[in-house]
Structure formats: structure tokens, C-alpha cells
Amino acid sequence: MIKKDxxxxxxxxxxxxxxxxxxxxxxxxxxAxxxxxxxxxQKVKVSGGGRCNVTHAEFIPQELILNYPRGEKELLGPFHQFMTGDTIEWFEKRGVPLKxxxxxxxxxxxxxxxxxxDCFLNEAKKYNVELLYNHAVKSIEKExxxxxxxxxxxxxxxxKLVIATGSNPKIWNLLEDLGHTISQPIPSLFTFNIKDERIKDIPGVVAQNVDIKVLGTHxxxxxxxLITHVGMSAPAILKLSAFGAIELAKRxxxxxxEINFIRQSFEDCLDTLKELKQNLAKKTVYKSTQFELPKRLWHKLVLASNMVKETRWADLNKQQLESLAAQLTQAVFKVDGKSTFKEEFVTAGGIDLKEIxxxxxxxxxxxxxxxxxxVINVDAVTGGFNFQNAWTGAYIVAKTISK
Structure with missing residues (x-):
């Protein structure tokens, strides 16, 4: 039996x-x-495409917690103890400036x-932390x-025992044997699979600022x-996947x-289109991209509005104008499944927050x-927030134990 503190x-x-x-x-x-x-x-290695997204430049605890679908309320106090600024200072003191x-x-x-x-390995060596690899834990008992x-x-x-195993079902099972409640793990950051003519063959197109809602929910x-080979991604989608993790799993x-590509009301959009009908009468709708939309996306939405490439603004009837306004402000897409977002697989689930x-x-x-x-039931949207939760929790654990 090897004894450690x-x-x-x-x-x-x-x-x-x-x-x-x-x-x-x-x-x-x-x-140890x-x-x-x-x-x-390993997660540090692949995070942020191999660059490691250490934290996020949000320095007000009340604002920072809004990025945690699970853990928002619980993390407010801890963030007053160890926050983004403390993380930056910690790394800078050890020769790792952040940008x-x-x-x-x-x-x-x-x-x-x-x-x-390298920073972590050097610090561990400096302070004689023993690193024992290939040690899978099989049982945990209190005597x-x-x-x-x-x-x-x-x-x-x-x-003293610290569990920092991330989303590891085997460890969760051992903790359940000790009486802890585990919220069932479900994926939290994922992209949407969508097959639709309007986004076919245009992967890589980015609509800079959209509003999205999941129909039948809040x-x-x-x-x-971002339009991808299999559907849609980027922050607008990832935020929905994180905050909707439980609801979307149920479905x-x-x-x-429903996507509003231009963040205008249907009525305002329709008024603008009527003006364009007057001002650009002789031009084709297909070739005159509007609302700062990517050209390839505009082409797709125009063709989805009962028009052909040769349709001129002057020839638009009421139905076509309304159809285009609806595609721009109320486009409905069917989501059928999800894909993992990069290598940064994040799960909602873990030790019930009431037990901590x-x-x-x-x-x-x-x-x-x-x-x-x-390992606890806290997860965040993408952008360095999951790491900030790790640094904060680990620092407070260290402060408590080292006393």
C-alpha cells in the first residue's frame, strides 16, 4: 500500500x-x-485546434456565469475567489503570456x-508532484x-482525495457506489445535421449575425x-446545443x-424589397446580393423563393416578394441528428451540484x-469557459487542502 497525503x-x-x-x-x-x-x-493538447483556448476575456463574474448552461448559479461565488484575471496572472508568472x-x-x-x-510538467516537477501514468482506478473506498x-x-x-476525471463513466459509477447522484451524461457542444437544397454545395459560407430559434421551445x-458539409455550425448553433442539451436529447x-438571416422583421424586410423592386428594376434579383449576405447564400435563398436566375426585380409579383422576405427572416430547416464539434467533446452531466x-x-x-x-455537472459554451471552470475549481480545492 503506497501512502500519500x-x-x-x-x-x-x-x-x-x-x-x-x-x-x-x-x-x-x-x-500524486x-x-x-x-x-x-490530452484535452489541453487538442483544445482550440492545438492552440489551447485557456480562458475567455470576460472579467465580470456576473457576466462570466452566463456562459454556463449548467452551473451558472453555483459558479458565481467561486468566480469571486479565482477568476479570469487570476488565470492570466498565474500563467504569466510562470512565463506563459496569454493574448x-x-x-x-x-x-x-x-x-x-x-x-x-510544458508549463504544467515543469511546475509538477519543480514541486515534486508524482505523476503515475497507466493507473486506471478500479475501486475507491473509505476506511x-x-x-x-x-x-x-x-x-x-x-x-485527501481529489477527483478530476472529466466525463468518465467508470469513475461516475464508483462515485455512485459512494452515494453520490450522477446526472446522466448527454452531449453538450455539437453541430446540427441538416439536408436542405438551400445549403447544399455551399460549405464554408458564413452568415455573420443571425437569430435562431428551435420551434416548439423557448x-x-x-x-x-457556418454552413458545413453536413449542416450548420459556429457559435449561434453551438450556443443552442449547449443551452438546449437536455431538451434536444429528449427530441x-x-x-x-427557424433562422432570421438578416435580423430584421418580415415586414421591414418586405418594405426594403419593395424599394429594391423600384430602384433596381432592370437588374436580376439573383445577381444583386443584398443585406450584406454572402453571395452564395443569397443565390440559394433567391432560387428557393419561386424565381429563376433571370428574374428581374421589376417582374417580381407580391407572392415572390413575400416568399423572399420569408426566406430571409423566417427560414425553417429540419435538423436530423448531430455531429461532434471538432475534438472538443463536452458533456452535460456529472455529480449533482446539490452534493457539492x-x-x-x-x-x-x-x-x-x-x-x-x-466530473461535476457543469459545462459551458465554447470559447475557453470549460477550462476556466477547471482552473477555478482546482484552485479552490488546492487552497482548501493546502491549509
Whole structure:
């Protein structure tokens, strides 16, 4: 039986951040990370297309929490303890400056996730954190004041136990055996599969600012929309998928969305089209793109409005004008299934938030059992927010344990 003061299960972002901060704040503690893979930090490696989207440039806790479909209320207090600014400072102190991109996402200036990985590995070494790879945890038991763990290679005991395993069903099962409630995991960030003539053969087209609603629900979002080979993606869709994760799963990912491509009312759009009918009388509708829409998307919407390529503005009848206004402001698309968004598979689900003390991230059921990162039922929209939840939870765990 190998004895440690603190054992951290999971060698990902939250696990490493907790371990490093515990060991730095209290060097007397013997800290070990148990990781089932042959190396750790795999999600860090692929995040942000290999650049690692460390956090997001949102510096007001009340605004930051709005990016968490699950965990919004619970994270307000923790964000007052450790926030985006603290994350930036933490990395800068260790020689990893971050930069802000136009959309608010923050990356290492090196543009490489390897910088973050190297930083963590160096810090772990500096503070004598023991990294034990290929250790899949098979059982977790509480005996008197000690946690006992059996892995695929050995047996361990520790006074404090931190679970930072992300969305790992095997660990969730072990935690259920300890009495914790697990909210069923369902995908949270995904793109929509749509087969439709109006978006066929135009992958890569981006409508800069659209409004989307899921018909028959209260779900709504706005932002850029990307047309892909299989349907639609980009922030407008990903926000819907995150905030609608539970509702859309219930519908088995078959539903209808209504898109307003120009963020104007049907009536205002119709008035504009009537003016264009006067002003551009001799021109063809197909060739005179309007409303700052991408040309290829405009072509598709025009042809979907009972027109041909040669139809001139002057020849438009009332029905065609109304049809085009409807395509621009109330276009309905059938969604049939989902696809994973890049490699950044995020799930809603995990340890029930009611069973965690968010001042310390300690279990309310067991003393000296702590959680950090996606193992709890918190998830966020894309843009560095899931990592910020990991840093915040792990830092508070470290502060609590190192006392």
C-alpha cells in the first residue's frame, strides 16, 4: 500500500492545476496524480485546434456565469475567489503570456498548447508532484479517515482525495457506489445535421449575425452561422446545443429551427424589397446580393423563393416578394441528428451540484473528497469557459487542502 497525503485522480487540466497549486502552497504534502492514460493533458493538447483556448476575456463574474448552461448559479461565488484575471496572472508568472483574440478567446502567445503542457510538467516537477501514468482506478473506498484506492497497477491510501476525471463513466459509477447522484451524461457542444437544397454545395459560407430559434421551445440564440458539409455550425448553433442539451436529447436530435438571416422583421424586410423592386428594376434579383449576405447564400435563398436566375426585380409579383422576405427572416430547416464539434467533446452531466460545497468544492457526503472540472455537472459554451471552470475549481480545492 503506497501512502500519500493527497491523491488526485485524473491527469487533465483540473488535475494538474490542483496538484501544482497544492504542492506549491504546502510543500510538506506528498501529492500524486493517478492518470489512466500513458500521458496526461490530452484535452489541453487538442483544445482550440492545438492552440489551447485557456480562458475567455470576460472579467465580470456576473457576466462570466452566463456562459454556463449548467452551473451558472453555483459558479458565481467561486468566480469571486479565482477568476479570469487570476488565470492570466498565474500563467504569466510562470512565463506563459496569454493574448486576447477578437472574439474574446484567450490563447498562449506561442499559439501552441504544448506551451501550457510544458508549463504544467515543469511546475509538477519543480514541486515534486508524482505523476503515475497507466493507473486506471478500479475501486475507491473509505476506511476510517483514509481513502483507499486500487488501480490497475497498485494500491494507494491518502487522507485527501481529489477527483478530476472529466466525463468518465467508470469513475461516475464508483462515485455512485459512494452515494453520490450522477446526472446522466448527454452531449453538450455539437453541430446540427441538416439536408436542405438551400445549403447544399455551399460549405464554408458564413452568415455573420443571425437569430435562431428551435420551434416548439423557448430556445433561442444569435451570432455567426457556418454552413458545413453536413449542416450548420459556429457559435449561434453551438450556443443552442449547449443551452438546449437536455431538451434536444429528449427530441432525439430531430427538430426544426427557424433562422432570421438578416435580423430584421418580415415586414421591414418586405418594405426594403419593395424599394429594391423600384430602384433596381432592370437588374436580376439573383445577381444583386443584398443585406450584406454572402453571395452564395443569397443565390440559394433567391432560387428557393419561386424565381429563376433571370428574374428581374421589376417582374417580381407580391407572392415572390413575400416568399423572399420569408426566406430571409423566417427560414425553417429540419435538423436530423448531430455531429461532434471538432475534438472538443463536452458533456452535460456529472455529480449533482446539490452534493457539492462550492466554497471548497468538497463533497457534502464525504469529508476530504473533492471535485474539480467536468466530473461535476457543469459545462459551458465554447470559447475557453470549460477550462476556466477547471482552473477555478482546482484552485479552490488546492487552497482548501493546502491549509
Amino acid at each position: 493527497v491523491i488526485i485522480v485524473g491527469g487533465g487540466a483540473a488535475g494538474f492545476f490542483a496538484a501544482i497549486n497544492i504542492a506549491e502552497q504546502n510543500p510538506k504534502l506528498k501529492v 496524480i493517478l492518470e489512466r492514460g500513458k500521458e496526461g493533458l 486576447i483574440e477578437e472574439d474574446g478567446r484567450m490563447f498562449p502567445e506561442s499559439n501552441s498548447s504544448q506551451t501550457i503542457i 476510517a479517515f483514509l481513502w483507499k484506492l486500487e488501480t490497475s497497477q497498485d494500491e494507494f491510501s491518502s487522507e 430556445l433561442w440564440s444569435e451570432g455567426p452561422l 432525439n436530435y430531430k427538430f426544426e429551427i 460545497n462550492f466554497k471548497t468544492f468538497e463533497s457534502k457526503l464525504h469529508d476530504n473528497l473533492y471535485f474539480a472540472g467536468e
